[in-house]
Amino acid sequence: MDRNEWPLWEVFIRSRNGLDHKHCGSLHAPDARMALQNARDIYTRRMEGVSIWVVRSDQIHASDPEAKPEMFDPAEDKIYRHPTFYKLPREVDHM
């Protein structure tokens, strides 16, 4: 890491009615504590959230965009994996 550059952090915010934290952007900060404070100032100014996670961007492992065909295309023709073929009892048939 360049010693003159703060590391990059990814920010996840849980909104007031949300169940999960959603990725909303990134920022630079010297450490986790300051990253949380910066995230508060940058991403929750308009009451967007009630909980913040930050994680160092270099700690995230991402799938290879080049490998998209073998990673994701094989699921394309397995429509039987969607639970749409089952006859549900009338009482629960709103799913």
Next chain:
Amino acid sequence: MPDLNIDYLLRLADNPLILGQRLSEWCGHAPVLEEDLALANTALDLIGQARLLLTHAGALEGNGRDEDQLAFLRSEREFRNCTLVELPNGDFARTVLRNFLFSAHQVPLWEGLLGSRDAQLAAIAAKSLKEVRYHLRHAADWVLRLGAGTEESHRRMQAALDYLWPYTTELFAGDAVEEAAAAAGIGLAGSSLQPRWDAAVLPVLQEAALSPPARTPFLSQGKLGVHSEHMGHLLAEMQTMQRAYPGAQW
């Protein structure tokens, strides 16, 4: 309500107003984008507090002055902020250290004013307390990082502390205005806040390897209306629109 208590409210109002004006000078100039936003947020919190307090002071005064007239049409000698908040920003170290020293005073102040007999003031205290608690936390984290950071950041923080420290004496210097406010159950005597301030400030300075200079008899007089040479320049900039276009609105 006697005039002394209006004077007390103006002290409460002018501190955040003037520090908010100072911090807004950083907008677009902070070392990093993230901190630029943090300083602007702090400035907006403080100006918001000042607006409520000035409006309240104007209403109690009963001369029809609103927040704008009190902020933009008073002269230098009529401002009641402590000298600490009007001093130039200096570098980033001095800016965050002043925020730290000031916020450490505002937290126990607003906590105490939650019990004010003035219900409007107690409500303003409740809102402001949440804001200054965050300001204190953020500023303290910077003091720790810069004070115990590199040789250069430590040198700048120590220089900032040497410069600002003498002006903190004024925060705790009592006088007739504060005694009257305390006696009426409206406000607090500044001296009553010092133990809490010491307990918040001294451990952080120690952890940041910063040494406050010895106290001297120097006592700044901003809250009595006797300001430093910097105040006139600050007001000239802050008030220029209302002076040039009286009553202008947008």
